[in-house]
Amino acid sequence: MKLDRLVFLDLETTGTNPVSDRITEIGLVEVDADGTATHWSSLVNPEVPIPAFIQGLTGISNAMVKDAPTFAELAPALHERLQGALFIAHNARFDYGFLRNAFSEAGLPYKSDVLCTVKLSRALFPTERKHNLDSLIERHGLKANARHRALADADLLWQLWQKLNAGLPADIFNGALQSLLQRPSLPSHLPTDALDHIPDTPGVYLFYGENDMPLYVGKSVRLRQRVLSHFNSDHKLYKDMRLSQQLYRIEVRETAGEIGALLLEAQLVKDLQPVHNRLLRRQGDLCAWRLKDDARGHTLPVLAHASEDDFGRAERLYGLFSTKRKAETALRELAESHQLCLVQLGLEGRVGSNKPCFNWQLKRCKGVCIGKEDESFHRARLEAALANLHVKVWPWPGAVGLVEGEGDRTDIHVVNNWCYLGTARSEDALWSLLEQSPSRPAFDLDTYKILSRALSRKDLKIRPLGPQ
Ligand SMILES: [Zn+2]
Incomplete structure (x- = not known):
C-alpha cells in the first residue's frame, strides 16, 4: 500500500477528557x-493549572509551560504539517x-486517516x-529516552514501526495496515465510536433506527466481524444500504456460544419484530x-395445530408447516411421489365411500380406496x-439445561418440550427461571x-432439571 507521509504523534495533557482538559505538550x-x-x-x-499528579507523571x-505558546498560536503551522499525512499514535x-477538539476550538477543522499502534500490535501479535x-x-x-514526554513517546512509535517493518514479512505487515x-x-x-466496544465474541446484535425503532436483529459467533460486514464498502446489498441509512444505534448482547446466540436471536426477533427481519418474523x-386411527382401524393424517396440541409431547407427528396450505401441499406431493391414495389421506372425497x-x-394409487390394496x-x-x-x-420427562461455555462465561439455556424458557448464569437465576416458566410455553x-x-451435537453438556 502507498503511504506518502507518516506522522507519529504523542500529546501530553492536563487529564483525559478531550473537551475539558488541555494539551501541555506535542511531540x-x-x-x-x-x-x-x-x-x-x-x-x-494550557492556560489552566496542571493537576499535581499529572505533573508528577x-x-x-x-x-x-508558563511561557510556552498556546495551542491557538501553534495551530496554523501544526495544521499545515499534519495535512495529508497518516496520523499514527498509541491509543x-x-x-x-x-x-x-483543540483544532476545532482554534477554528481549524481537522480530519485525517488514523492508525492506532495498539491495534496494529494487537493485529500482528494476537496472542500477546x-x-x-x-x-x-x-x-x-x-530505546526509551524520557517516558511520558511527548517527543520521546512519539519516537518510540517510530522505532516500533521500523522494527515491525524490518522484522516481519512484508505481506503480513502490509496486510495488517491495510x-x-x-x-x-x-x-x-x-x-x-459506535463500533469501538463491540466484542468479537458470540452473541446477538440489535440495530435501532430513529426513536429506537428496532430495525434488525442478527447473531454471530464473531459479533464484531459480523456487524462490520454490514458496512463494508464491497458489501453492496440493497438491504444493507437501506439498513445503514436508517441506523442510529447498535446494541450487542454477548452469549457464551452459538446456541445461546441462536436462541436469543429467535426470541428477540419474535419480541421486537424488527422491520428488516422478514424471514423469521411470522x-x-x-x-x-x-x-x-379411526373407528375402522384405518390410519389417517389429521391436521394438528401448535396452538391446540402439545407438540413437544405428541407422538406420530409430522411437519412442521407454517400454514394449513403448506401442510396440504406437502402431503399432496408425498401422495404423488409415493402413490398414496388421496381419498384415504382425506385430500379428496370421503373416506369409506368406496369410490x-x-x-x-x-x-x-394402488387402490386402497376400492379395496384393492390392504x-x-x-x-x-x-x-x-x-x-x-x-x-x-421431547426426550426428557421435564426441563433440561443446555450448558454452554465455561468458567465466568457459562450459560445454561433452560428448555422444556422444545421450548426455550430463558438463559441463566447462576443457580439462583436458574431456579427462578424454572419457577416463572409457564406450564405450557408456546411451541415455536x-x-x-x-x-x-x-441436541445432536456430541459435545453438548445437558443437565436434567427434573419434571416441572
Ligand atoms: Zn385411491
Missing part, C-alpha cells in the same frame, strides 16, 4: 516517503480526539495480552400432520413417506429447529 516524528524523519516538539501553555510543571483515539507502550518497549527492545486503515465507512447517523398457524380416487384412474400396506407406505418429517418427541418452529440441531 511528533514526521517521516517522508523516502524515509527521512524529522523530529519536532513544543510545550503548550509527565514531569511537565506549571512553571515549564490513537485519545490523541486524535484531543487534537481534533499486553500492548501498552511499556510492554512494547520490552517486547521489541525499543485492514486497519480500510475502516468501513460508518453509517452517517451512528456516533463515530410464525402463522404452526401445524403438523398427526397420524390417527375410486382420481389417482386410481391415473394409475397413481389398509395396513397403505399405512406402512404412508409412514415411510412421512418419515423424514417426523417431529421428535425456529426454536424447535435450533434445539433439535443443538
